[in-house]
Amino acid sequence: MDRDAGTGFKGGLFRVDPTTGARTLLSDFGVGTPAGVDPFGVAVESSGNILVTDSNAGTGGLGALFRVDPSTGARTILSDFGVGTPTGASPAGVAVVPEQATPTTQTPIPVGGVVMPTSKLELLAPFLALAGLIVAVSAVVAVKKRSKD
Numbered sequence: 001m002d003r004d005a006g007t008g009f010k011g012g013l014f015r016v017d018p019t020t021g022a023r024t025l026l027s028d029f030g031v032g033t034p035a036g037v038d039p040f041g042v043a044v045e046s047s048g049n050i051l052v053t054d055s056n057a058g059t060g061g062l063g064a065l066f067r068v069d070p071s072t073g074a075r076t077i078l079s080d081f082g083v084g085t086p087t088g089a090s091p092a093g094v095a096v097v098p099e100q101a102t103p104t105t106q107t108p109i110p111v112g113g114v115v116m117p118t119s120k121l122e123l124l125a126p127f128l129a130l131a132g133l134i135v136a137v138s139a140v141v142a143v144k145k146r147s148k149d
Contacts, residue, residue: 001042001052006030011039013052013068027073029054034077037061041093044070051078055090058082063091 005012007030014023029036037056044050050068052075058064059082067078081088 001039003038003040006036011036011054013039013042013050013073015070025073026050026070027068027075029075032075034064034066034075036066036075039066041091043094043096045096051094051096053091053094055092062087062089065091065094 002012002014005014006025006028010028010030012025012029013027015026016023029039034057036052036054039052039054039057041053042050045067048070050070052066052068053063054066055063057066058077058080062080062082064077064081065079066075068075081091
């Protein structure tokens with residue numbers, strides 16, 4: 001996604017050849033409808049469809065979530081943040097969370113070529129480890145400071 005590419009600098013979604021690095025414009029957000037204004041966040045659904053957030057598109061410029069066909073580049077608005085309740089304001093990102101067959105499944109499920117953890121603990125583990133390390137270092141510093149006094 002290049003926010004300043006495309007007709008009228010309204011954004012361009014590119015397909016990149018993984019071998020050569022050659023880019024092809026898949027969807028020009030400045031041409032056709034629905035048009036984009038400032039597309040930014042990108043995610044790929046398991047179906048292969050591409051989701052793009054645009055912080056200034058949609059009703060009243062409050063933002064929109066587009067679905068882009070990966071073959072044709074055709075765009076549809078999946079969610080208009082200026083319509084309905086609650087309204088939104090300037091969406092900046094998008095993520096795809098896979099549905100699981102059973103709530104107890106803990107196996108990572110591939111989404112758009114990326115393996116996403118399915119457990120909240122898997123997501124929090126690095127932060128919890130860092131917090132534990134900070135507490136341990138603080139305790140060592142406090143003990144050393146007391147022994148000097």
